[in-house]
Amino acid sequence: MLSLIGAIQDLLFPPVCVVCGQRLAHSQPPLFCDHCLGELAFINSPLCPCCGLAYNGGDDHLCGACLRQQYSFDRARSLLVYTPAVAPLILRLKFSGQLSALSSLGALTARSPSLDDLSEPDWIIPVPLYRKRLRQRGYNQATLIAQACFPQWRHKIRHNLLTRPQPTRPQTQLTGRARRTNLAHAFALVKEKDITGRDILLVDDVLTTGSTVNECAKTLRRGGARRIEIYTVARSWPEARRALLKEEPAPSDHEDRRGEPGALIGAADYQVR
Structure with a gap:
């Protein structure tokens, strides 16, 4: 039937x-x-065990950025590289209200090895939007992504624990350093007692320099969160940004490491697994 x-x-x-x-x-x-x-360019090992940056060979090892600085989150993982094949899905979801790709992103997440690296959280917290932007858009795409990609943990999703009381400039208009300054004190806790001693999974659409999720993680750490992991649908990297923008982009946090062993992997090097 x-x-x-x-x-x-x-x-x-x-x-x-x-x-x-x-x-x-x-x-x-x-x-x-x-x-x-x-x-589609799926992100698999070898990669940085902290921020999830992918390499084109070798073993898992900390990337240059994670060796130079300590992030406030414990681990970040992403499903796909943010290439021209992925960009339309994210942009339509964020700005056009086209939600048809959510079930497909959920199905891909269920098959992704990146899930194996994530611990079961006490709470799943979507990265919040400023209230005016939320009213304009009518929904928070991070919440919809969390619902689609983690149906088994849907009862753990909390959108009332972390807020964004301060308006900020769109991160896509800024360089890495400006992104970090732009987000300083942009987030706040609503119920600190619900965060203390908890394992948190933060969910967002795209991880570029990591400034947004790291600022969220700082706020959660101040509230006493025990462990903080990140999941995003896509991960941006310099070559993919050039393909999308068709111009030389502003340097990102990871762009100065092309000569290191395990340099950034290109879309042509990926294999769908």
């Missing part, structure tokens, strides 16, 4: 690829055509 209902639904509402719109033969997420699925 369910298969019959599904067949009728596919007939009335033909499933399409969430990236290019090509007609698909099935409606089971993830909804990607073969070409677009092949263009």
Whole structure:
């Protein structure tokens, strides 16, 4: 009976690829055509055990940024590299209210080895939006991502523990150093007693320099959080930014390490696993 209902639904509402719109033969997420699925760059080991930066060879080891500075979070993991194949999904979700990709991102997350590195949290906290931006958008994309990617922990999602009382400039307009200054004291705790001694999983859409999630983690640490891990759908890196912007981008926190062993991996080097 369910298969019959599904067949009728596919007939009335033909499933399409969430990236290019090509007609698909099935409606089971993830909804990607073969070409677009092949263009996705999944993040796997070897990588930095702290921030999750991927390498093109060797073993897992701390990257230069994590050796130079101590982040306020314990671990960060991302599903995909933020390439031109992924950008439309994130941008449509954030700015156009197109939520159709959420189930596909959830299906990919369930298959991702990055989940194996994450501890089961006490609370899942989506990175909050400033209240005016939340009203304008009508939803927080980080909350929707958390619901789609962690259905088994949906009862742990809390959007009323961490707030963003101060408006800030969009991070995409700023360099790495300006990003950190822009976010200083941007976040605040609502119920500190609910944070003390807890293991937290912070969820956001894209990790670029890590400034946003690190500032959130600082606030949570001040509230006594025991362990803080990060999960994002995508991870930006310099070469992918050049492909997206088609110009030389401002330097990021990781861009000065091309000569190191285990240099940043390129999209062409990734294999879908």
